[in-house]
Amino acid sequence: MKFKKDSQKTNEQLAIYAFNLRPLIKAVVNRLGFDLLNISFICENQTNYLRITILHQDYLITLNDCEVVSRELEKELDNKNLIPCSYILEVQSKGIDSNSKNKPNHEFVLDKLGLVIKS
Known part of the structure; x- marks a missing residue:
């Protein structure tokens, strides 16, 4: 049980990891032809989740697209x-309800600069 407790990190520590990993993750995602929308690294129910959007x-992104990106990121991170x-x-x-074709171009520019857009 001690090992499990020691391996847990606070959400603040995980946020720092996410910030430091952003250039690597962005490079992999862009190399595969996609845009990086968000990175979150959080602890939920004593499990750490690195979520890439x-x-x-x-x-629209398909399940296969997510799988391809996941496998490439897994290799790089490992x-x-x-x-x-x-x-x-x-x-x-981002979800089936979000149609990126309707998204204004300035939002893509802000995303590429690493800013988070919230509506």
């Missing part, structure tokens, strides 16, 4: 070994 400017705790990697789209 992606989008594409021209079409090779670099930058996260000193156990976690679950989740790659997701």
Whole structure:
């Protein structure tokens, strides 16, 4: 039980990891032809979750797209070994209700600068 407790991190510590991982994650996501919308690294029910939200400017993200990005990120993150705790990697789209074609271009520019847009 001690190992499990020691491997847990606070949400503040996880947020720092997410900030430091952003360039690596963004590079992988962009290399695969997608845009990085958000990164969150949080602890829920004693489990750490690294959640990556992606989008594409021209079409809706599919489950297959999320799987491809997840597998590539998994390889990079495992090779670099930058996260000193156990976690679950989740790659997701913004949702079926969000149509990126209707999103103004200035929002994509803000996303690329690393700013979070909340409505």
